[in-house]
Every structure is written in structure tokens, then in C-alpha cells.
Amino acid sequence: MQNNIMSQFGSKYNRGSEACNNRMSFEYNIASSSDQSSMSWRSIALLDHISEASSPWDQSSYSSPMTKSPWSSSFNEQHGGYSYTGLMGSLVREEGSIYSLATSGDLLYTGSDSNNIRVWKNQQDFSSFKSNSGLVKAISIAGEKVFTGHQDGKIRVWRVSSKTPNIHKRVGTLPTMRAYLKSTMTPSNYVESKKKNKSSIWLKHFDAISCLSLSEDRTILYSASWDKTIKIWRVADFKCLETIDAHDDAVNSVVVGFDGLVFSGSADGLVKVWKREFQGKRTRHFFSQTLLKQEYAVTALSVDPTASNLYCGSSDGLVNFWEMDRHLSYGGVLRGHKLAILCIATLRNLIFSGSADNNICVWRRDESKHICLSVLSGHTGPVKCLAVEQNEGQANLDQQLMVYSGSLDKSVKIWRVSVQVPTKSSQQSDGIYSPMKNSPFQSRTNSSRTSWNWN
Structure with missing residues (x-):
């Protein structure tokens, strides 16, 4: 899953330290083009080098909330x-x-x-x-x-x-x-x-x-x-x-x-x-x-x-x-x-x-x-x-x-x-x-650490 995310959004993740390369701080940053130069190396590759305009979560299609209460x-x-x-x-x-x-x-x-x-x-x-x-x-x-x-x-x-x-x-x-x-x-x-x-x-x-x-x-x-x-x-x-x-x-x-x-x-x-x-x-x-x-x-x-x-x-x-x-x-x-x-x-x-x-x-x-x-x-x-x-x-x-x-x-x-x-x-x-009582979403303890199958 992690590798798929990296390949989908481009650049290789680099922690800039001698510790394991696959540990991430996951402090997500969506930066504008003017902020790109100051982005921390801790930004995950998922959002690295993505401007707000090209963000997959861009909400620009929303109408302006200023004409009425912004709460819907x-x-x-x-x-x-x-x-x-x-x-x-x-x-x-x-x-x-x-x-x-x-x-x-x-x-x-x-x-x-x-x-x-x-x-x-x-x-x-x-x-x-x-x-x-x-x-x-x-x-x-x-x-x-x-x-x-x-x-x-x-x-x-x-x-x-x-x-x-x-x-x-x-x-x-x-x-x-x-x-x-x-x-x-x-x-x-x-x-x-x-x-x-x-x-x-x-x-x-x-x-x-x-x-x-x-x-x-x-x-x-x-x-x-x-x-x-x-x-x-x-x-x-x-x-x-x-x-x-x-x-x-x-x-x-x-x-x-x-x-x-x-x-x-x-x-x-x-x-x-x-x-x-x-x-x-x-x-x-x-x-x-x-x-x-x-x-x-x-x-x-x-x-x-x-x-x-x-x-x-x-x-x-x-x-x-x-x-x-x-x-x-x-x-x-x-x-x-x-x-x-x-x-x-x-x-x-x-x-x-x-x-x-x-x-x-x-x-x-x-x-x-x-x-x-x-x-x-x-x-x-x-x-x-x-x-x-x-x-x-x-x-x-x-x-x-x-x-x-x-x-x-x-x-x-x-x-x-x-x-x-x-x-x-x-x-x-x-x-x-809302999962039912016997949902596989229930917690796993030390004796049962089976992974949830997302396929």
C-alpha cells in the first residue's frame, strides 16, 4: 500500500537522516508553489511537490461560502x-x-x-x-x-x-x-x-x-x-x-x-x-x-x-x-x-x-x-x-x-x-x-493479530 502511494504521486520519500528510510513523520503539508522551497523533508511523498491547485483534495469547485453561513x-x-x-x-x-x-x-x-x-x-x-x-x-x-x-x-x-x-x-x-x-x-x-x-x-x-x-x-x-x-x-x-x-x-x-x-x-x-x-x-x-x-x-x-x-x-x-x-x-x-x-x-x-x-x-x-x-x-x-x-x-x-x-x-x-x-x-x-457486533473491525489482542483484508 505504501509503495503504491509513492508511485502514484511521484517523488521518492527521503527522510534526510541515517534512520530507516521507511519511517515517516506523516506531517502532511499541502504547499503552494511559493512555499515549495521551504517544505520540510518530513512531508510524505503523497503530498510532496503537489500545489493546492493540483491537489487531489482541491475543493475549488465549491461555491463561495461568504454569501451565507458557511455551515451546510x-x-x-x-x-x-x-x-x-x-x-x-x-x-x-x-x-x-x-x-x-x-x-x-x-x-x-x-x-x-x-x-x-x-x-x-x-x-x-x-x-x-x-x-x-x-x-x-x-x-x-x-x-x-x-x-x-x-x-x-x-x-x-x-x-x-x-x-x-x-x-x-x-x-x-x-x-x-x-x-x-x-x-x-x-x-x-x-x-x-x-x-x-x-x-x-x-x-x-x-x-x-x-x-x-x-x-x-x-x-x-x-x-x-x-x-x-x-x-x-x-x-x-x-x-x-x-x-x-x-x-x-x-x-x-x-x-x-x-x-x-x-x-x-x-x-x-x-x-x-x-x-x-x-x-x-x-x-x-x-x-x-x-x-x-x-x-x-x-x-x-x-x-x-x-x-x-x-x-x-x-x-x-x-x-x-x-x-x-x-x-x-x-x-x-x-x-x-x-x-x-x-x-x-x-x-x-x-x-x-x-x-x-x-x-x-x-x-x-x-x-x-x-x-x-x-x-x-x-x-x-x-x-x-x-x-x-x-x-x-x-x-x-x-x-x-x-x-x-x-x-x-x-x-x-x-x-x-x-x-x-x-x-x-x-x-x-x-x-x-456502522459495523455489526461481530464485525472484523473489532480489536485484536496479543493472541490474535490477524490483519483486516481490504481486497
Whole structure:
């Protein structure tokens, strides 16, 4: 499958390092012709050297969304008493591919390669603010502060106005200019930048930000970067507390876990565990163990804190997971995608995986068994980001969830998802495939790792 993709789209993939040539960071980039010279070597050959105009996911045929609300609704209530899983709305703007999204209350934040961060409320355009730091690869929200991670390695900080909540004012950049200038005065603060072949200040990332993650109490921000490091920032004053030389290749994901653990996944194929410890007023992170070592790049991580489970997506299309009892132990693998996993989200016992195959798999964990409840189909490009919320307005039905998905097809979609195992009478046909209870999409454990036959 991977070789077929390479031959279909042309150029040979080159990781530019001495590690295995078939490990990929799978950070998909659709670049315009003016950006071609600055594209990272980490871009997969699938999208390498493809302009937006020639992209197989080009949405130029869509009419302009500016004359009316850009949200198009496909939701209907003609399902009787059956639980319903389906597409509620879709947004397509000519702003570029969607790389990141986050929710805060009734607000939805989306980031794209247009440099815009757009805010939506009740499926309406509520606000927007723009950075000059390149495409928006990550968004994380801590109260009134919004953190955005960018292609140029900068982290921007925005504050929501208490009087006018549709106004977002930029209040800082990580690292702060004062801290950066101070660090330049000390020679020991310089490190070698292999990408730029020159020395750089350790205080800042010198490659793209790939992921942002907040501690449970929202006081610490973790940033992962293609520069192979993880940085730890204090939210209160934006101070960089620590830098971890985490991996031998691009760090694609970092998530704050349970019991003081932090997990990182990289293009080097490793999943590492870091232990957070307090030393007086200082916080330090120490390497604990390596959970996974494989040929394929680790592309996404997500933690379910309620059950102390870790889920890991890879470029081979598999989702591996670990369970915490007295220690972390390997639980098995979920098989439901044809291509690379690009994002994972969890909410209690539900797991959502987005993939380069354009689909989203919805899994429910029952004790140690995982069942695929549905496959959400509707995107025409890779699904790059996910966010999940509880739907409070469905008290008369089974538990309902709202799922937001962003894609390289330039669209954001809203799905309503039922958590019930689908029955024959309740399956729908509007862009949803709902596998039955004995579906081959169910999880495989260590004792049963049979591959799904896609032919």
C-alpha cells in the first residue's frame, strides 16, 4: 500500500537522516508553489511537490461560502426512537487545509495553513485572528488563554477579552523576547541546530511545532517539535522550565497522562514515558521507559485518564494501546484503517481515530475489549484533527456525542455519534458505515493479530 502511494504521486520519500528510510513523520503539508522551497523533508511523498491547485483534495469547485453561513447542514431527525449516528454539518472555506482544532465551552477554534485561527459559535462565524508564523499546527486552551503552535517553531499566546469575547489579543510569544535576549548572553545556552547547520538558543524550538498539551491543572504547557525536543512552559509567566532531548527524529505527539506521566511519540518509531517529579519549587522530567519500538512512525497519542489507558496511532494504520494496572502493560491493537493514523481523541470509554484514508473510526471499550461502533465517512482528504464533546441535549435518547473533524480537504465536519452498539434496524446510510457486533473491525489482542483484508 505504501509503495503504491509513492508511485502514484511521484517523488521518492527521503527522510534526510541515517534512520530507516521507511519511517515517516506523516506531517502532511499541502504547499503552494511559493512555499515549495521551504517544505520540510518530513512531508510524505503523497503530498510532496503537489500545489493546492493540483491537489487531489482541491475543493475549488465549491461555491463561495461568504454569501451565507458557511455551515451546510445534513442533519435530520427522521430516525424514530433509534439511536442516530450521522453528519450534522459541514464547513468548507477557501482558506486552506485544516490542521488543528480545539473546543472551549460553546466555541470551536480551527487552525489552517492560511495562518488564520477562526472561532465558531453555534455553527456561525464568531471571530478570527491571524498570526504571521505560518500554518497553525496545534491549538490548546487554558481558561482565557489560547496557545497556538506554528510551522515556524513559535508558540503564540492569545487572551480572550472578558468584555468582548469575540476579541482575541496576542499577549505573548514563547519564548518571550526578554527571556530570549537574556539567554543569548550565556554561551552555554547555544545548541547545534542540525537543520540550519548553525547554533541556536536552546530556549526556543528551531523547527515546526507538532503538538501542544496542557497539564491537568492547566498550569504547565508541553510543546513537541520536529527539532526532536519537548519543552515545558509555565502558563502563568510563559517561562521555559525545561527542555527534553526526547527522540532521534521528529516528535509528532506529546500528551500528559496519569500518575505524573508524560508520553511522547516520534518519527523514530518510539513511544517514550517521562516521569514528572517535584524538586522543591522546581519541576523535572526523567525518562522512565520505552513502551514501543517499531519500524513505523508514531503519529498520534491520546490518553484516557478515567481508565488510565494510552492509545498510539502509527503510519501503518494501527492503533496500539496500553493499560495501567500496577504498571503499564500492552493491551492490543485496533485495526480499522487502510492508511496512516493522523489523530486520536478519547472521551471516557470511547476512542476516535482519524486517518489518511479519509475516515474516522469510533471505538467503544468494554472492559478490555474494543468494539468499532461506526466508521464516519464524508471527508475527501486525510483527517488531520479531532475533538469530542458530550451532547447535553439528548436526555431522551442514549448517550450522544459531538465529534468535530478537520481535514486536508479544507473542511470541518460536525458529527453526532451514538455510543450504542448499532443494530440492523438502527444503521443509517448517510455517509456512515456502522459495523455489526461481530464485525472484523473489532480489536485484536496479543493472541490474535490477524490483519483486516481490504481486497
